[in-house]
Amino acid sequence: QTVAPVKNDALYQALGGTAGLKSLMDVFVAGLKADARIGDQFKDTKSSYLSEQLTNQVCVLSGGPCTYDGETMKNAHAGLKINKGHFNALVEVLQVSMDARNIPFSTQNQLLALLAPMHRDVITVK
Numbered sequence: 001q002t003v004a005p006v007k008n009d010a011l012y013q014a015l016g017g018t019a020g021l022k023s024l025m026d027v028f029v030a031g032l033k034a035d036a037r038i039g040d041q042f043k044d045t046k047s048s049y050l051s052e053q054l055t056n057q058v059c060v061l062s063g064g065p066c067t068y069d070g071e072t073m074k075n076a077h078a079g080l081k082i083n084k085g086h087f088n089a090l091v092e093v094l095q096v097s098m099d100a101r102n103i104p105f106s107t108q109n110q111l112l113a114l115l116a117p118m119h120r121d122v123i124t125v126k
């Protein structure tokens with residue numbers, strides 16, 4: 001008999017579930033495209049596609065009932081010439097987006113802590 005592990009979806013719930021995440025990612029992607037520092041890097045990006053991928057990715061990461069079928073972070077960002085400044089700018093846009101969605105600071109920090117280690121796969125240039 002297979003016993004399913006108990007999954008902690010507290011962060012997923014705090015982020016408003018799938019609908020809350022989708023709203024957040026719509027705001028986030030719009031913010032990325034509008035950002036003076038990194039907007040150019042998203043100029044050919046289809047907003048609805050990236051929002052969907054981010055929603056699924058963060059849903060899975062936060063314990064939600066989703067599937068992420070996108071690229072690995074390494075493959076998705078290979079060749080994009082992303083540096084530390086770009087990465088920090090993206091994090092800032094995410095923070096502003098979370099503020100706009102009234103996500104509590106402690107919840108924001110929990111999400112950022114899950115994303116922070118991805119810098120190793122995303123940042124490829126000095």
Ligand code: HEM
Pocket residue numbers: 038041042044045046050053054057069070071072076077080082086087088090115116118119122
């Ligand atoms: C923790 C940080 C990051 C996360 C979690 C993240 C997540 C993602 C995801 C899920 C995708 C879609 C992958 C797919 O197509 O299957 C993606 C694509 C992409 N990311 Fe990131 N990313 C991060 C950082 C960055 C940074 C710093 C930049 C540049 C400033 C960036 C630029 C892009 C671009 C240009 C694409 C391609 C979008 C397209 O399909 O047009 N990412 N990222």
